Amino acid sequence: MRIFEANISLQVCEFLKDFLKSTSSFKNANQKIFDAFGINIFFENDDDYQALKESVSVIALSSVEEPDRAEYGDFQTNKDLANKVAKHLAQRNISPEIVVEPTCGKGNFIIASLSNFKAVKKVFGIEIYKPYVWETKFSILDYFLSNPDRDSHQNKPEITITHCSIFDFDFKNISKQYPSEKLLIIGNPPWVTNSKLGRLNSLNLPKKSNFKNQNGLDAMTGKGNFDIAESITLMLFDAFQTHNGYLALLVKNSVIKNIVFDQKDKKYTVGEIEKYCIDSKKEFNVSVEASLVYCQLNSVPGFECNEFDFYNLEKRLSFGWANTKFVSNLADYNETKEIDGLCPFEWRQGIKHDCSAIMELERVNGHFVNNQSDEIQLEEELVYGFLKSSDLKNTVIKSARKHTIVTQTKVGQETSYIQHLYPETYSYLKKNISNFQARKSSIYNGKPLFSIFGIGDYSFKPFKVAISGLYKTYHFTLVLPQNDKPVMLDDTCYFIGFDRIEYAVYAIVLLNSKTTEAFLKSITFSDAKRVFTKDLLMRLDLLNLANLISRTEIEEQIIFLNNKYGLDINLSHWDNFINEMTPKKEKQLTIFG
Numbered sequence: 001m002r003i004f005e006a007n008i009s010l011q012v013c014e015f016l017k018d019f020l021k022s023t024s025s026f027k028n029a030n031q032k033i034f035d036a037f038g039i040n041i042f043f044e045n046d047d048d049y050q051a052l053k054e055s056v057s058v059i060a061l062s063s064v065e066e067p068d069r070a071e072y073g074d075f076q077t078n079k080d081l082a083n084k085v086a087k088h089l090a091q092r093n094i095s096p097e098i099v100v101e102p103t104c105g106k107g108n109f110i111i112a113s114l115s116n117f118k119a120v121k122k123v124f125g126i127e128i129y130k131p132y133v134w135e136t137k138f139s140i141l142d143y144f145l146s147n148p149d150r151d152s153h154q155n156k157p158e159i160t161i162t163h164c165s166i167f168d169f170d171f172k173n174i175s176k177q178y179p180s181e182k183l184l185i186i187g188n189p190p191w192v193t194n195s196k197l198g199r200l201n202s203l204n205l206p207k208k209s210n211f212k213n214q215n216g217l218d219a220m221t222g223k224g225n226f227d228i229a230e231s232i233t234l235m236l237f238d239a240f241q242t243h244n245g246y247l248a249l250l251v252k253n254s255v256i257k258n259i260v261f262d263q264k265d266k267k268y269t270v271g272e273i274e275k276y277c278i279d280s281k282k283e284f285n286v287s288v289e290a291s292l293v294y295c296q297l298n299s300v301p302g303f304e305c306n307e308f309d310f311y312n313l314e315k316r317l318s319f320g321w322a323n324t325k326f327v328s329n330l331a332d333y334n335e336t337k338e339i340d341g342l343c344p345f346e347w348r349q350g351i352k353h354d355c356s357a358i359m360e361l362e363r364v365n366g367h368f369v370n371n372q373s374d375e376i377q378l379e380e381e382l383v384y385g386f387l388k389s390s391d392l393k394n395t396v397i398k399s400a401r402k403h404t405i406v407t408q409t410k411v412g413q414e415t416s417y418i419q420h421l422y423p424e425t426y427s428y429l430k431k432n433i434s435n436f437q438a439r440k441s442s443i444y445n446g447k448p449l450f451s452i453f454g455i456g457d458y459s460f461k462p463f464k465v466a467i468s469g470l471y472k473t474y475h476f477t478l479v480l481p482q483n484d485k486p487v488m489l490d491d492t493c494y495f496i497g498f499d500r501i502e503y504a505v506y507a508i509v510l511l512n513s514k515t516t517e518a519f520l521k522s523i524t525f526s527d528a529k530r531v532f533t534k535d536l537l538m539r540l541d542l543l544n545l546a547n548l549i550s551r552t553e554i555e556e557q558i559i560f561l562n563n564k565y566g567l568d569i570n571l572s573h574w575d576n577f578i579n580e581m582t583p584k585k586e587k588q589l590t591i592f593g
Contacts (some may be wrong), residue, residue: 008138020053037144040160075284077188079108086112096184101125102166103189107136111143123159126169133163171239183245189229191252230255237268245297253289253527260305260320271299276310289527329522336519341541344581345496347534350489352453354439358432361403379422382406385487389468392477396565399482407450415448454491461497462486463504469530474520476511502573509557510545543581
C-alpha cells in the first residue's frame with residue numbers, strides 16, 4: 001500500500017501506528033517527533049497528518065514501484081555509494097557540524113552523513129519531489145530506530161527537510177546563522193540541462209538569465225544551455241565559499257570541467273579541487289560520464305583539478321589552467337605547448353539546417369531521394385555533396401554519399417530568387433514548408449524562407465580540411481570537390497578551406513602529425529559532448545607546427561598521400577604557404593630588418 005507514494009519500512013510503519021495513536025494533532029506529533037528524533041516539522045499541515053494516520057492504521061506498507069524520473073536527471077544514489085562517499089570524507093578527517101544536502105532525494109546521503117560524522121549538529125535537506133521528502137523522513141526514523149545509541153539527547157542533530165525548489169531556498173541564511181561551524185555540502189544534483197527541464201515544464205529551474213553571458217547567437221545555438229548541477233554548484237559557492245568546510249557532489253564530468261574552467265574569471269575561494277571518477281553504469285545503470293567533485297571552501301582559489309579513480313584512489317592526471325591556457329592533461333601539455341597559439345586560418349562550422357528530412361538527399365537512378373523516400377526532380381545548381389561527422393573516416397574524400405540543398409550563400413540572404421531561377425527546387429521546398437516552420441531553434445525567427453546557418457564564402461572553398469566535432473578521433477580529412485563543386489559539411493563538423501589543393505595537403509600533413517595528435521589529446525576532454533570546438537581548434541598554431549616538423553617528414557607524408565590517393569603534390573608552394581601563415585608584422589620585420 002502507498003503512503004504519499006513513498007516506501008516505508010515495516011519497522012517505521014509499526015512505530016508510526018503506535019505513535020500516531022498517542023498524538024492529538026499534527027503540531028503535537030511534530031513536537032514529539034522533534035523531541036525523539038530531531039526532525040523539524042515532520043508534518044507540514046494537518047492534511048498530511050490525517051492522511052498518514054489513516055494509511056498506517058490500515059496496513060503496513062510494502063515497497064512502492066519506482067517512478068521513472070530519469071528524464072528529470074533524477075538518478076538516485078544507492079545507499080552503498082552514498083556511504084562510500086561519506087566514509088571517504090571521514091577518512092580524510094572531515095568532521096562537519098553542519099551538513100547540507102541541496103537535493104536530498106530519498107535521503108541516502110543524509111543517512112550516510114549521520115552514520116559517518118558523529119559531530120553533526122544540524123542537517124538541512126532540500127527536495128522538490130514530495131514522495132522523496134516523505135521517504136527521506138521515513139529513512140531518518142528508520143535509522144534512529146535501528147541505532148538507538150545515536151538517539152541520545154547529547155548526540156542528536158537537528159534535522160530540517162524542506163519541500164521546495166532548490167532555486168527558491170535561501171542557502172545564504174544558513175551561512176549567516178552558523179558562520180563558525182564546520183560545514184559539509186554533500187549530494188547528487190540532477191544530471192540534466194536547463195533546456196531539457198524547460199521542455200518538461202519542471203519547476204526546479206533557475207530564474208531565466210544568460211547564465212554563461214554568451215553573445216546572442218551563441219546563446220541561441222546551444223552555448224546558452226547548461227547543466228542544472230553546474231548552476232546549483234555555483235549557487236552553493238556563492239553562498240558558502242567563505243565558510244570553513246567542504247563540498248562533495250556527484251556530477252557529470254562536464255560540470256567539473258566547467259567549474260575549473262570558470263575559476264579563471266570567477267576566482268571562487270575554493271581550492272584543493274579533486275575529481276573522483278565513478279562507474280556510472282555500475283552505480284546508476286546509465287551511460288553518463290560522472291564523478292565526485294570535492295573541494296575545500298574558504299581556501300586560496302584553485303585553478304587545477306587532480307583526477308583519481310574513486311574505487312582505488314589512484315591518481316590519473318591533473319587538468320586545469322596552465323597560465324592562460326586550459327588543458328586536459330597538464331603533464332602531457334608541457335611536451336607540446338609550443339604549438340598552442342592562434343591558427344592562421346579560421347576554423348568554421350558546417351551548415352546548420354535542422355531539416356534533414358527535406359534538405360538531405362541521395363541520388364538514386366538519376367533522381368534525388370529524400371529521407372522520407374520521396375523521389376524528387378531538382379535543378380542541379382543548388383545541390384551540393386554533403387558530409388556528416390560519420391563520413392569523415394578516410395584521410396581523403398573525393399565523393400559524398402549524400403547531398404544537400406544550399407539555399408543561401410550567406411546568412412540572411414533573401415531566398416525569393418529560388419522561385420524564379422530554380423522553379424523545381426522552389427516547388428519542392430514550398431511543398432514541405434511545414435517542416436521548415438516546425439524548426440524549434442529561435443535563430444530562424446524572422447529569417448527568409450528556407451534559411452540555413454553556417455554558410456558564407458568559406459563554405460564554397462573547393463578544398464577543405466575537416467574534423468568531426470563529435471567523435472573521439474584525432475584525425476583530419478581532406479575533402480576534395482565533387483563534379484567541380486565544393487562539398488559541404490554539416491554543423492557537427494569543423495573545417496578550414498583553401499583555394500589551392502597544395503595548401504590543403506600541407507595543412508593536413510601538419511594536422512595529422514604525431515605532434516598535433518599529442519597536443520590535441522592534452523587539451524581535449526574525450527567525454528565532452530563535442531570533443532572538438534572552434535575555440536579549441538583555433539589554438540592550433542600551424543606556423544609553429546611547421547617549424548617543429550622536419551621537411552623530410554613532410555615530404556614523406558606528401559609522397560604517401562600521392563601514392564595512396566592519386567594526388568600529384570610537391571613542395572613547390574611550401575614557401576608561399578608559410579608566407580600565407582606569417583603575421584603581417586613579422587613579414588614587415590623580415591623586409592626591413
